[in-house]
């Protein structure tokens with residue numbers, strides 16, 4: 001009897017595997033079809049490179065409203081000179097240095113918004129190949145702070161608008177360019193702009209901000225170009241954990257030293273990794289979109305979550321930090337403080353933990369879990385600041401479908417995938433206005449170039465810039 005049961009189970013397992021393998025074999029990506037719908041000349045590419053260089057040369061380090069905005073005024077003068085028609089023909093609203101350009105279309109009850117911030121982070125890292133605010137063009141690349149984050153995006157959006165205006169094109173709907181002056185410090189520029197639009201009753205169908213790019217090697221086993229579109233952002237919580245003691249001289253230390261209790265707690269958390277692992281809709285859709293372009297073993301796994309879901313969930317966190325971050329709230333202890341002298345037992349020792357919160361576990365539950373673990377080690381817990389995860393864009397809505405169609409037309413053969421962003425963008429401030437908040441710049445960038453943002457040798461390819469410019473042009477021109 002047992003023999004028959006085992007045989008039956010083995011047959012069932014073989015059948016399931018066969019079904020998964022057939023499924024994986026059938027979903028293989030088709031080879032790239034046709035020529036790109038966009039093209040350009042070398043002169044146009046060189047002009048865009050010069051434009052970006054000029055914008056990089058103005059050091060627009062993030063400023064809060066009320067601070068001296070001279071650098072931003074200078075950048076805006078540069079942009080007015082580079083894109084005279086766009087700034088003359090569009091209605092320009094200036095909100096403490098954050099700009100909103102509105103190009104009226106045939107139907108002003110509808111609109112799309114392109115975003116890209118003007119501010120940059122400092123460039124104090126040693127070892128830059130070229131001065132970070134020189135905008136040097138070298139071997140087909142433009143170097144400088146803001147090249148990829150985010151002046152390249154802003155420049156190409158403006159270039160598309162300028163070009164179409166020059167040709168006398170009239171867009172089907174209103175086209176906005178929204179450019180905050182303080183994205184990098186969450187300084188409120190995007191909030192003010194979104195509020196302004198809300199007051200005017202603007203409900204954009206598509207809002208396209210920075211986030212993902214066109215890249216390769218985004219996922220293990222993935223072949224070809226991939227357009228990675230951010231569709232939601234994780235939230236965050238900063239929690240301070242405190243251990244108290246009576247203090248005293250370190251020559252006669254009692255047990256339960258506060259630093260030891262903190263250390264035990266950190267180890268406990270690292271071992272337990274207590275937050276709930278689950279496939280969010282964005283991650284599920286990402287695997288489904290990527291699967292056809294993956295190598296066979298990966299396609300078998302990620303294309304058959306109905307069968308391998310539990311196994312993938314088990315393996316992914318150990319495979320990569322990003323893999324774990326996709327499935328659960330993560331935590332990272334980042335700051336710590338003890339006693340002020342080498343021979344003093346701290347009366348209070350503390351640490352700061354930065355958690356990145358996933359939508360399927362709410363903040364109260366997250367803090368409660370954290371607290372429970374901390375209390376075991378006699379630690380106090382204080383939430384310093386935080387915010388929940390952003391809304392999920394409509395993955396079946398017009399915005400995502402249209403952007404995907406633009407990618408297919410302009411970068412034939414590229415895989416388009418939604419993804420969950422671990423960091424924040426200005427876009428979240430607009431989510432009350434639209435279910436089509438997407439985070440994607442149509443710029444081709446290698447992983448080294450992506451990592452150069454906020455780091456040394458930030459750079460972008462000249463060829464990628466002109467391609468992005470023509471992509472935005474295509475997007476505006478064909479929007480119905």
Ligand SMILES: [Zn+2]
Nearest residue numbers: 149150183210
């Ligand atoms: Zn940015």
